[in-house]
Amino acid sequence: MPDGLAAARDLLTELVGEQAESWDRTGQLPRELLVRLGAAGYLCPQVPTVHGGLGWDSAGDGEFTAHVGSLCSSLRSIMTSQGMAAWTIDRLGTEEQRRDLLTRLTGGELAAVAFSEPQAGSDLSAITTRIIRDGDSVVVEGTKTWSTAAAYADVVVVVGILDDGGAGAVVVPTREPGVRVERIADPLGCRAAGHADIRLTRVRLPATSLLGGGGQFLPLLVTTALAYGRMSVAWGCVGILRACLAAAGAHARSREQFGRPLGSHQLVARHLADLLIAEQAATRACEHASRCWDEGSADQVLATVLAKHVSATQAAQGSAIAVQVLASAATRDGHTVARAFRDAKCMEIIEGSNEMCQLLLADHVLATK
Amino acid sequence: MTELGVHDATVDGGEVEKDILRFLEAQTKRSWDPQVDLFAAGGLSSLFAMQLVVHLEQTYGISIRGADLRLDNFRTVANMVALVHRLRSAAGASGA
Numbered sequence: 001m002p003d004g005l006a007a008a009r010d011l012l013t014e015l016v017g018e019q020a021e022s023w024d025r026t027g028q029l030p031r032e033l034l035v036r037l038g039a040a041g042y043l044c045p046q047v048p049t050v051h052g053g054l055g056w057d058s059a060g061d062g063e064f065t066a067h068v069g070s071l072c073s074s075l076r077s078i079m080t081s082q083g084m085a086a087w088t089i090d091r092l093g094t095e096e097q098r099r100d101l102l103t104r105l106t107g108g109e110l111a112a113v114a115f116s117e118p119q120a121g122s123d124l125s126a127i128t129t130r131i132i133r134d135g136d137s138v139v140v141e142g143t144k145t146w147s148t149a150a151a152y153a154d155v156v157v158v159v160g161i162l163d164d165g166g167a168g169a170v171v172v173p174t175r176e177p178g179v180r181v182e183r184i185a186d187p188l189g190c191r192a193a194g195h196a197d198i199r200l201t202r203v204r205l206p207a208t209s210l211l212g213g214g215g216q217f218l219p220l221l222v223t224t225a226l227a228y229g230r231m232s233v234a235w236g237c238v239g240i241l242r243a244c245l246a247a248a249g250a251h252a253r254s255r256e257q258f259g260r261p262l263g264s265h266q267l268v269a270r271h272l273a274d275l276l277i278a279e280q281a282a283t284r285a286c287e288h289a290s291r292c293w294d295e296g297s298a299d300q301v302l303a304t305v306l307a308k309h310v311s312a313t314q315a316a317q318g319s320a321i322a323v324q325v326l327a328s329a330a331t332r333d334g335h336t337v338a339r340a341f342r343d344a345k346c347m348e349i350i351e352g353s354n355e356m357c358q359l360l361l362a363d364h365v366l367a368t369k
Numbered sequence: 370m371t372e373l374g375v376h377d378a379t380v381d382g383g384e385v386e387k388d389i390l391r392f393l394e395a396q397t398k399r400s401w402d403p404q405v406d407l408f409a410a411g412g413l414s415s416l417f418a419m420q421l422v423v424h425l426e427q428t429y430g431i432s433i434r435g436a437d438l439r440l441d442n443f444r445t446v447a448n449m450v451a452l453v454h455r456l457r458s459a460a461g462a463s464g465a
Binding site: 090091092093094166211212213214215216217219220221222223224227296297298299300301302305360363364367368369 | 392396397398413414415416417418419420421422423424426427434435436437438439440443
């Protein structure tokens with residue numbers, strides 16, 4: 001595990017404190033907290049040290065992400081977005097773009113990534129956002145939807161189609177003329193994660209804003225960018241499960257019904273076993289995928305999809321179990337377990353829905369077994 | 370990320386081609402012609418393209434980034450061999 005992981009976990013525990021409930025209820029994270037965490041490199045810990053990052057490996061980043069996920073999934077979602085933006089810049093950008101942008105992303109600037117459009121969700125081949133090259137500049141035109149963290153972001157990595165039909169990712173500062181960021185009111189989960197729609201109307205930017213000059217293969221560009229997001233969501237779901245396990249365990253020990261603790265009623269005890277199984281299964285899937293990343297193994301591609309799918313589905317089931325164990329104690333907005341229940345459901349949709357992950361896994365079977 | 374590590378840039382193209390064909394065969398349980406379009410109808414998925422990227426990076430100590438993430442570089446085994454040679458000589462020239 002990387003140096004500084006234990007200190008980072010302690011710091012986050014202290015900084016979040018008891019505030020996750022009020023962040024969930026108001027739908028807002030304190031901007032100064034995000035900037036502080038960003039400037040310390042904690043929002044995208046895998047960025048190499050030469051670019052101002054912490055240079056953590058996937059396993060270390062994962063454990064940290066799980067810890068933040070156990071405290072507050074909205075804050076964890078901000079990390080997912082910042083990390084995905086940084087990863088996309090790292091993979092797609094030129095050396096100069098990496099140096100400039102990654103330094104900014106570890107220096108306090110906040111970032112988001114925008115893939116989805118009103119008519120392009122799971123089917124990203126249907127995106128219509130245009131990136132037109134015009135001499136020394138590019139002009140971006142389109143509408144993006146459900147971009148996590150965009151409401152806080154200084155820059156958004158926007159995926160679009162180039163004038164020649166190829167794909168590209170362009171880094172759009174949200175303060176530019178023609179950029180309108182509209183926060184989505186009352187999302188089901190991760191309520192303070194700053195989900196927003198983004199309207200881009202003839203946004204003119206320097207040509208150097210186009211990562212690597214563009215021209216990447218769209219499915220490869222998307223798979224590359226999503227890979228980090230999937231790992232981050234997967235570990236975040238491990239955190240959701242750990243929070244549920246702690247809450248359900250404590251409740252089942254202390255709450256008495258029919259003259260004895262809940263945990264000594266067998267039907268409740270089974271819930272506790274199922275919750276532990278969910279947390280352990282998700283953890284193992286994530287640990288395996290992170291190990292593949294850190295070893296540079298080609299198996300990481302499949303392991304990432306598998307980890308995302310296992311963790312998201314286990315978190316959705318496990319959080320529903322936790323609500324059942326805590327019953328009325330958890331059926332109140334803002335409660336750790338109530339948040340887990342809503343947040344986990346969203347994790348079955350984001351970064352590749354359950355069904356898209358299943359199709360990818362099935363494709364793998366058909367192509368290789 | 371661009372250090373050559375233990376891999377010798379002087380290994381000939383025939384070896385690289387053989388290695389990529391071996392990887393493809395092991396992964397897909399079928400044999401491939403070096404010139405065939407791997408991603409044409411009935412061919413490989415975009416997820417597999419990503420596996421190829423990681424495999425080539427790990428095996429040859431290269432870094433495939435930016436504009437090199439275009440489909441043409443992975444469309445055939447022959448194209449991948451050319452990509453590996455280009456990136457290895459670029460890394461060698463930069464003194465890595």
